[in-house]
Amino acid sequence: MSIPRHPLRIGMVGAGMIFDETYRPAFEKLRRQPIYVRETGLVDVALTALASRTGHRAVRIQKEADGALGPFQILTGEEGFESLLHSDVSAICIATPDDRHFELARRVLEAGKHVLIEKPSVLSLAELDALDAIARSHQRLAKVVYHKLLDPDHKKLRTLVVDGVLDQVTSGYCSLLEPKSIALGQFTEWIAGRNPGTYVAVHYIKLVDFTFGGRLKRISASGQRGTVGTPVGSTWDSVQLRLEYEYDSGRDATFDIHTSWVHPDNFPGYVEQEVQFRFVNGVWNGHSRKRGVELTVENRTPTELKSTINNHYNARFLEPWGDRTQRGYGVEVIERFFEEVAFVEWGGDLDDRPNRWQSIRKLKYNDLSSDRPSVAAVQGMEAILQSAARGDAGSVVTVDSPQGGLVQWSIGQQNPVVLYGPKIYGERAPEQEPI
Secondary structure, three states, X not given: XXXXXXXXXXXXEOOOHHHHHHHHHHHHHHHHOOEEEOOOEEEEEEEEEEEEOOOHHHHHHHHHHOOOOOOOEEEEHHHHHHHHHOOOOOEEEEOOOHHHHHHHHHHHHHOOOEEEEEOOOOOOHHHHHHHHHHHXXXXXXXXXXXXXXXXXXXXXXXXXXHOOXXXXXXXXXXXXXXXXXXXHHHOOOOOOOOOHHHHHHHHHHHHHXXXXXXXXXXXXXXXXXXXXXXXXOOOOOEEEXXXXXXXXXXXXXXXXXXXXXXXXXXXXXXXXXXXXEEXXXXXXXXXXXXXXXXXXXXXXXXXXXXXXXXXXOOEEEEOOOOOEEEEOHHHHHHHHHHHHHHHHHHOOOHHHHHHHHHHHHOOOOOEHHHOHHHHHHHHHHHHHHHHHHOOOOOOEEEEEEOOEEEEEEOOXXXXXXXXXXXXXXXXXXXXXXXX
């Protein structure tokens, strides 16, 4: 009996750092090793086209890959994106600056393609609602990349929470610090008017929401300016975000998430990441750089090579059998999306496709329909920072208050600003489901 074999053609929008670090190794691996799941048979995943504004990076990538990615088109500008939409790709991955996600994803879904969006999915709940409605009307998957949920440490944390070993979270702290070379180098083209909270805090927002459940009820934030922009402008060096949650137990919990992209370039790790979560019966401490490895190479560390390295997220290896590979949870989350698309399209009879599509939509770790609390936190944080840039510091955003789903309150002002009218949760918080 022959095993069914299907071609899964993928389009890509964006050829920056995220593509280089995660999508590129995923495509290279899958070109060597097709997906095989019993329900679908063999699935040959291929990067068919890479769209970027100028194509300069895409040309470099194609040259450096030296055939490892297989043949793919390089598409540039608006005409290139239109060509991608009308091509035979089944899914398109979007890895552009976050303020471009909505329009690109909207057009992808309207073209009848599945879409995978880098975090944050979008910057407002209205945009989220619009994309979710289009995905439902076309019965296509709309997914978001949250690779930190696949971190082995974070999966273990959630296992202990779901199994009741860690009992009721009470507070938490998360921090992610990136070097100035990121903000002033790779991000120079799009960083104006942006903030590191939106860019990376959203990973921890999702981690908190997915791991502990509950209902987000209040958002506050502050930040600093003056390195990547002017001290009184709208471009932020660092952001301190605070989220307050309530739980069915009657307890509340507060989570502080600190992010920066102006850390010194010569600090030991490429990024400094740590978390601490406190429970009524325990404490969880995690640090991405303190996993047992320190490296010193004369004249190369800690700048060219880092003194403390995270081999879990994404790293290149020489396997014992001689192959050179790149592995890590930053790659796995992309591979998982391709498996989900393949299951929807080829995991059984065509008549049963709507049921398969619905079953994959229920995966709350990455589906757009479950991203409401995360997007609410992002939208609230951005509204607070925008007000602070205008001189109105200290405002607070509430969730599902009598005035609306997302409401901003400023000191000294009687009338709040309704950022989003409908309720975020409805009658009760959605139940979390395992991956």
